[in-house]
Amino acid sequence: MESSTHISRPSMGLLQLDEGNKRYELTRHAPAEALSPFVKHYWMVSWDLTGLESYPQHVVPNPCVNLVVERGNTFFFGPSGRKFSYLIRGKGQVFGVKFRPGGFYPFVRLPVSSLCERPLDVSRVLDVSAASLEEQLLTDGSDIDKISYMDQLLCEHLPAEDTQARLVHDIVQQIELNRELLRVDDLSSIWNIHTRKLQRLFNQYVGIGPKTVIKLYRLQNAAELIDRGLYCDLVKLSQELGYHDQPHFIKDFKSIIGSTPEEYIQSRKNLPPNIRTGV
Numbered sequence: 001m002e003s004s005t006h007i008s009r010p011s012m013g014l015l016q017l018d019e020g021n022k023r024y025e026l027t028r029h030a031p032a033e034a035l036s037p038f039v040k041h042y043w044m045v046s047w048d049l050t051g052l053e054s055y056p057q058h059v060v061p062n063p064c065v066n067l068v069v070e071r072g073n074t075f076f077f078g079p080s081g082r083k084f085s086y087l088i089r090g091k092g093q094v095f096g097v098k099f100r101p102g103g104f105y106p107f108v109r110l111p112v113s114s115l116c117e118r119p120l121d122v123s124r125v126l127d128v129s130a131a132s133l134e135e136q137l138l139t140d141g142s143d144i145d146k147i148s149y150m151d152q153l154l155c156e157h158l159p160a161e162d163t164q165a166r167l168v169h170d171i172v173q174q175i176e177l178n179r180e181l182l183r184v185d186d187l188s189s190i191w192n193i194h195t196r197k198l199q200r201l202f203n204q205y206v207g208i209g210p211k212t213v214i215k216l217y218r219l220q221n222a223a224e225l226i227d228r229g230l231y232c233d234l235v236k237l238s239q240e241l242g243y244h245d246q247p248h249f250i251k252d253f254k255s256i257i258g259s260t261p262e263e264y265i266q267s268r269k270n271l272p273p274n275i276r277t278g279v
Contacts, residue, residue, distance in 0.1 A: 078115025
């Protein structure tokens with residue numbers, strides 16, 4: 001879960017973000033320059049819902065590995081191919097490291113797809129225990145000190161730059177920015193890479209296939225536009241996102257978000273007015 005705090009910002013996968021803003025504080029921070037080829041940013045979230053109802057934050061994941069430092073659940077997690085929910089309750093905080101697409105592989109030299117089945121213990125990468133990380137990063141210390149600690153730890157294990165990782169990052173970035181890209185064959189033609197090689201690259205460096213990455217970005221974009229009240233005309237929205245037929249858009253939306261576009265819009269209408277408007 002990562003974002004800045006202003007309501008007009010991109011949600012980066014956080015569904016119904018205006019509601020989430022009322023429940024937790026979430027910030028992002030740049031890593032040291034030496035880490036920038038590998039790490040997109042650090043993210044920190046804290047909350048205090050003591051005596052209040054728990055809140056499920058729904059997230060459409062990006063195709064990135066995250067190191068999540070959480071009490072009793074600190075691991076490197078691979079990307080998921082569909083929406084997941086994080087239950088925020090009581091009082092707590094989490095520190096995260098979001099790697100760039102392809103940026104985690106150079107640290108481990110293992111197919112990132114293996115993390116999709118089972119998260120990776122931090123000691124296998126950083127030579128520290130999960131308990132030690134939790135003690136360092138889940139305290140009342142300053143954000144600057146926590147960032148400095150993580151910068152130093154990752155830099156101690158800094159791998160050599162990987163040209164294939166950079167290639168994969170650039171391909172994923174084009175998927176994110178080009179709404180017309182809906183087929184792996186189109187991607188293969190643009191980059192002059194055989195589809196089988198693309199599949200192998202994504203399996204090794206990203207963890208999920210290029211077709212899934214395309215769907216994640218398109219449907220994250222759709223849900224974000226609906227959340228911001230910019231689209232209720234679903235035919236127009238599907239066309240804006242590059243879909244040429246409505247059934248394909250509806251099927252993809254449901255496979256990622258877990259409901260049809262109509263159901264998702266209705267869920268927004270059923271929220272109380274203060275939640276809908278974010279005030």
